[in-house]
Amino acid sequence: MADLGTYVVSFLIIVGAFFALVASVGLIRLPDVYSRMHAASKAGTLGSGLMLIALAIYSDDLATITRALIGVVFFLLTAPIASHLLAKAAYAVGYRLSDISVMDEMSKKDEKIKK
Template sequence: MTDIITNYLTGILLVIGAAFALVASVGLLRLPEFYTRMHAASKAGTLGACVMLIAVAVYTDDTAVASRALAGVVFFLMTAPISAHLLAKAAYAAGYPLWEGSVHDEMPPRGSHQKE
């Protein structure tokens, strides 16, 4: 009985993780510019990968495999937002333009600060 519940839970988690990965890939194809594409890939892709790693941890009987999968989740959650932020800052500094439909640019160009 426990094996059936574990198999169903693993399957549900894998489908959810795959759905988030699919949303991330569709976002890469459909979104208009670099920054929104990067946001879709980093947020939805990270969530999808983390949910699939949790499915591995639920499914396995080996404690070493489960702990590695959960460590992978922790590392994903610690590194993906930081790397996405740094990548966006580097792209902005390199001059990648915002989408024409962007409402407001929160980062003023260098040298435009008013000194009082």
């Protein structure tokens, strides 16, 4: 039974690290800052959250378990807000979408496409 916990921890650690890697590959491969934000905030949060959950499962100490879970909750709350603020600021200042973007929902010019 103790073995099962160790296997779960191994699985969560590898999957979390894999998602962190996917996030950074997305940061390299995607064309503009708005689409890179998808990779960094979603896959990155999932990656570090999974690794913190693995630490919470592995640890016997209640203090460590609560700290790791609080870290997960805190990260889940702050990462989307930070990305959203950054995207709003970049859009307001005029950083453009990539050429291959299909539509820009915040631009008045594309309202006809929206309807």
